[in-house]
Amino acid sequence: MKLYDYPQAPNPRRVNIFLAEKGIEVERVTIDLMQREQLNPEYQRKNPACDVPMLELDDGTCISQIRGIVHYFEAAHPEIPLLGSSPREKGLVEMWEHLAFMNGLLAIAEVFRNTAKGFADRAVVGPHNYPQSAELAERGARRVPNFFKDFDKRLADNEYVAGDFYSMADITTLVSCDFAKWIKAEIPEECGNLRAWYDRVSERPAVKANP
Ligand SMILES: N[C@@H](CCC(=O)N[C@@H](CS)C(=O)NCC(=O)O)C(=O)O
Structure with a gap:
């Protein structure tokens, strides 16, 4: 599993704090937004939204949009709920x-x-x-x-x-x-x-x- 990240930017930071709260470690790949790497054809094939963060699962499934990513992790690691319990x-x-x-x-x-x-x-x-x-x-x-x-x-x-x-x-x-x-x-x-x-x-x- 890989998280495509650019930690200086606000949206990736939302997921990084969420993962740290849950104590989840994930391999990170930096997509340098200053170099416009989010628009590279190879990245765009994985993530047509051309943004970060994006999560690539081991089976090749790519999930972008923070709601998609945090719901994935909350379901996979329900302990320390951050999306509510009831x-x-x-x-x-x-x-x-x-x-x-x-x-x-x-x-x-x-x-x-x-x-x-x-x-x-x-x-x-x-x-x-x-x-x-x-x-x-x-x-x-x-x-x-x-x-x-x-x-x-x-x-x-x-x-x-x-x-x-x-x-x-x-x-x-x-x-x-x-x-x-x-x-x-x-x-x-x-x-x-x-x-x-x-x-x-x-x-x-x-x-x-x-x-
Ligand atoms: N709606 C997206 C927002 C993601 C987003 O806007 N990420 C910014 C970084 S803060 C980005 O990738 N920008 C790429 C660009 O500026 O082209 C989500 O929920 O994940």
């Missing part, structure tokens, strides 16, 4: 992880990918090239403070993002908060609940091992 918990983890990805990580990516020089023709992840859009960058910049506020509100009454247990929803929210620094956005002072949660989860060994 039906209620599983539903809440899916809900809050998806919201963190859509309204946090993707809002930040909307700014980053539509402004960073090296992404002039690569505003969207995948096999197709798209030009940058100043309007999307501007919209993303308006969405990011709302992500912080909405998650601050959620954490006013909950110890963790999905409830009273640590989960993949925390991992994606944490990675989004760190990714925000790439566009010079920080958790605002007034978001005290989110800040306290951020400080707490940042201390976890799995997070520290995957900075």
Whole structure:
């Protein structure tokens, strides 16, 4: 089994923290995004989405998309559940992880990918090239403070993002908060609940091992 990885990037970091929390070791192959190795024909044959992370099983099956990868590992290694235990918990983890990805990580990516020089023709992840859009960058910049506020509100009454247990929803929210620094956005002072949660989860060994 091999995990195609680029640990400097936010999305692979989500899976790397998840695996570290579960204590799972996997052989890694680096796909250098700076060299655009994700677009090499050989990699594209394995992963038509042209992104990282991607998991290749010993029988040659290739699973990309973080949801696919974490569900594979959760089913194969159910101990230390990170996608919830009961039906209620599983539903809440899916809900809050998806919201963190859509309204946090993707809002930040909307700014980053539509402004960073090296992404002039690569505003969207995948096999197709798209030009940058100043309007999307501007919209993303308006969405990011709302992500912080909405998650601050959620954490006013909950110890963790999905409830009273640590989960993949925390991992994606944490990675989004760190990714925000790439566009010079920080958790605002007034978001005290989110800040306290951020400080707490940042201390976890799995997070520290995957900075
Ligand atoms: N929706 C994907 C996101 C993966 C993704 O966006 N990965 C980025 C790195 S953070 C990537 O591979 N980028 C390739 C590129 O920029 O062309 C997932 O859930 O796995």
